[in-house]
Each structure stands twice: as C-alpha cells, then as structure tokens.
Amino acid sequence: MTHLDGNALAGELTKFFAFDVTTARGRCASCGTIAELARAMLYTDAAGLVARCGTCDAVLVTVVESDDRAWLGFSGVSAIELRR
Numbered sequence: 001m002t003h004l005d006g007n008a009l010a011g012e013l014t015k016f017f018a019f020d021v022t023t024a025r026g027r028c029a030s031c032g033t034i035a036e037l038a039r040a041m042l043y044t045d046a047a048g049l050v051a052r053c054g055t056c057d058a059v060l061v062t063v064v065e066s067d068d069r070a071w072l073g074f075s076g077v078s079a080i081e082l083r084r
C-alpha cells in the first residue's frame with residue numbers, strides 16, 4: 001500500500017477549516033454528546049482557552065497562543081460534523 005506525506009492534506013483540510021468552526025457539531029469523546037462547538041462552556045482563566053462539554057464537563061478543545069505560533073487541541077472531540 002502506498003501513501004503520501006501529510007502535505008497532501010493541505011488542500012483538503014483548507015476546505016473544512018476556512019469557516020467559523022464553532023458552527024460545526026462535535027461529538028464529545030467522553031460522553032458522546034453531539035452539539036455545536038458554540039454550545040461548549042468556554043473558560044478563559046487558564047494559560048489559553050479551554051472549551052468543556054456542556055453535558056459532562058470534559059475538555060473538548062484547547063487553544064494556546066504565543067506571539068508567533070498557536071497550539072490547537074481537539075483531544076476531547078472524537079468527530080466534527082461539517083455541513084456543506
């Protein structure tokens with residue numbers, strides 16, 4: 001089986017992340033709740049932003065930024081549904 005390196009994802013992922021991601025529905029990896037990311041509970045008093053599931057309080061998304069880079073974590077989201 002042949003494969004490409006991750007650069008081949010660039011065009012495909014740009015299609016999905018060039019919009020307001022908070023309108024997308026995500027599935028909580030902890031409890032399975034499916035809801036728009038805009039409905040998550042956002043905490044801003046940490047080193048970055050932490051979005052938690054409104055049902056079970058599990059961490060869904062983290063965003064940490066510095067002057068020249070950012071770190072996005074979606075470890076608590078098992079899937080994101082994008083409508084076209």
Ligand SMILES: [Zn+2]
Nearest residue numbers: 028031053056
């Ligand atoms: Zn949950």
